[in-house]
Amino acid sequence: MSGPLQGRRVLVTGGASGIGAAAVAALTGAGATVVAxxxxxxxxxxSDVTWLPCDVRDAAAVDAMVDAAAGTMGGLDVLVNAAGLWQPGIPGAITAEDIDFLVDTNLKATIFTNQAAYRVMRTEGGxxxxFGSGEAVMGSPIAAVYAATKGAVTAWTRSIARAWAAEKVSAIxxxxxxxxxxxxxxxxxxGPEGVKVLDEQIATSIPLGxxxxxxxxDLGPVLVFLAGEGSRFMTGQLIAVDGGMVMLGA
Known part of the structure; x- marks a missing residue:
């Protein structure tokens, strides 16, 4: 299949649902070779996609999975780390188990997959x-640990952008x-009453629509751009794709 990502070798974690599934569809539609x-x-x-089972919270499993993906595609140009989970957590009622679960799922898994991808990318760049979150920027009174882990993902992304730039490995x-x-x-x-308030907040906080x-x-075309050559001079940024809800840097 021809397209702007023809020849690009992409690994998508968490590709079976949600944002990951949208990423798989957009990237394959743009011509990329995808393992998910x-x-x-x-x-x-x-699907034409090669699928690999992996619990991304397991460092050894991640290393083996990335090696298998790179072996299947003959290398790795792009990692789309879409695996992650939203979970409620109200300050004052958060347990140690809540913290451990979200740190493992959102933060540790990001570090594991990023480092495994870097070991492959460092020879040719990538x-x-x-995925951070607007909730990490604004704060979340009902998903505080989720917001904290996504804030950590953003800090980690900026750190690797600086650490790995000399080897032409960029991070967004x-x-x-x-x-x-x-x-x-x-x-x-x-719940039903809360949904009414939530919908009102969304209607007033997202200017575009x-x-x-x-x-x-809305997200698929952004991923295609970021996976392509047009974004090669970008790194270390948190980019909001949110209809204007957060307006980073404003």
Whole structure:
């Protein structure tokens, strides 16, 4: 398949659902060769994508998975680290288990996958795309640990952007506000009355359309751009794809 990413070799973690699934569709549609991971959600049938099972919280499993992906594609140009999870957590009622789970799932997994990808990319260069969150910028009274882990992901992304730049490995973090399974869990958590308030807040806080974006239509093209040559002079940034909700740097 021809396209702007023809010849690009891309690994997508968490590719079976949500943002990861949108990334897989957008990148393959742009011509990239894609290997994707899955854990709990099964991968779709009949796909041209190579699927690898992996619990990205397991460092050894991540190392083996990245080696297998690079071996399948003959190298690795881009990592889209979409595996992660939103979970509620109200300050004052947060347990040690809540903290451990989200640190393992969102932060440790990011570090494991990034470092494994770097070991492959360091000889020829590459691009790492992680996912932060607008909640980490604004704060979240109902998902405080999630926000904290995503803030840490952004700090980590800036650190590796500096550390690995000499080897032409760049890193970007995205803060999307799009409709995902995590957004559905938030609606379930706040309940019917809370949903009314939530929808009012979204309508007034997102200037472009007053609603969460579509992962395929609104985030997919951004991922294609960031995975391509046009973004080669960008690194260390947190980029909001959120209809203007956060307006970073304002």
């Amino acid at each position: 991971t899955y854990h709990r959600a099964p991968p779709p049938a009949g 691009r790492i795309i992680n 973090a995205l803060a999307p506000a799009v409709q995902t399974p995590g957004a559905d869990r938030l609606r379930d958590f706040v 007053g609603a969460l974006g579509d992962p395929a239509d």
